[in-house]
Amino acid sequence: MPNSLVSVSTALKNPEFLNAVTLIASDIASCRFKNFPPYIKILDIPNNLISSYNFWQSAYAQLLLTGNSYLLISRDKNNLPIKLEQIPTSQVQINLSDDSQELTYTINFDDNRHNIEVPSSEMIHLRLMCTGEGDNALNRFVGVSPLESLANTLRVTDNSDRLTLKQLEKAILPSNIITLPIQTNSKVKDEVRNEFEAQYTGDNAGSTIVMDNSATLSQLQINADVAKFLNAIDADAGRIATAFGIPASYLSPNKSDNQSNVSQIQSLYVNSLTRYIDPIVSELRMKLQLPTLELDINQAIDRDGSQLINNIAKLTAGQTPVLTQQQALNLLTKRGVFTEDELKI
Structure with a gap:
């Protein structure tokens, strides 16, 4: 095979x-x-x-x-x-x-x-x-x-x-960039980043960002x-x-x-x-x-019977309908669109 x-x-x-x-x-x-x-x-x-x-x-x-x-x-x-x-x-x-x-x-x-x-x-x-x-x-x-x-x-x-x-x-890169006006070491950079994230993430996410003249913020x-x-x-x-x-x-x-x-x-x-x-x-x-x-x-x-209903509506319309009202009800009942109890008055 x-x-x-x-x-x-x-x-x-x-x-x-x-x-x-x-x-x-x-x-x-x-x-x-x-x-x-x-x-x-x-x-x-x-x-x-x-x-x-x-x-x-x-x-x-x-x-x-x-x-x-x-x-x-x-x-x-x-x-x-x-x-x-x-x-x-x-x-x-x-x-x-x-x-x-x-x-x-x-x-x-x-x-x-x-x-x-x-x-x-x-x-x-x-x-x-x-x-x-x-x-x-x-x-x-x-x-x-x-x-x-x-x-x-x-x-x-x-x-x-x-x-x-x-x-x-x-x-997958950082979405924010903070630019400092001076040359700094990694320790200072970590402190700036951590302080920024503490103020504007978590419960403070979405709050207004305030920057002073010592830094600028941009996004990637x-x-x-x-x-x-x-x-x-x-x-x-x-x-x-x-x-x-x-x-x-x-x-x-x-x-x-x-x-x-x-x-x-x-x-x-x-x-x-x-x-x-x-x-x-x-x-x-x-x-x-x-x-x-x-x-x-x-x-x-046609799980909900909508197509059958549309077809029956066409066949029962006009002055000379193809189906009678009783025949239409019988078809809908047979397909389970309506139950006999639902049709009883």
Whole structure:
């Protein structure tokens, strides 16, 4: 299996990259599964050691970071799936048969189970784009992470951060300068400094400074080049947003998108989520044999129901509304915007 060009631990130290992974994984984990009987428990409660939300958030984060996420299926005596176990990518080896007709997975457990080999039907393998590039035939079955396209960007950011820290260290100078009219030794200088700080720092900070003719007070300003470094700290947010296919403003408040319309930006983000949701749903449909399974994205993009309210308002307006008042109330109640008790008079 190919190795990422940048380690995950290194990438997660970048705030924009961490923000992108957390944003996408959390929003998809907020989506609700639909049309999945009789496997209600395995998707709503996939594992008894961790909550459903955290389980799926972790699985999706692994998918974004490595391009692959492995979920081992456990079955009961009736061969029905009852539990999913997330397997770290470092513990999974993919095996392709000589005739390229069968795929198996060797799992190197770090507990008393040691090594086991399972068929493809018992492993939910979530993967992003499989390019099939290279001489290794397994590349047709292994996903590619956006992290690989950000190798140079993250290296540049790391070097830029180190240079910025060096500049800041050199720029940390005393803010005040007291000039004495005579040549003095270090002892006198220490006495003048200590007396000045005792009078105008601590509880006296901000009070009026009074100087006599024997000394003058001036202040140092931070170098303009250092300020430029500080303004460029989030310069790579745009590239990271591009790699993940989301609007840059979702990662950095200082970044502006070409679209000034908030709804257009949100629509772009929703469309971006589908590129991650579709391979997830497709794999679950195949391995759990649920051809009508869906992920309801509304919970992730419209948590307070404001978009639904706006859409219903348009459909109930005018002389010939598409929806009746009762139909509108039913939709709002079904989505949880209002409860039945709140609608009672």
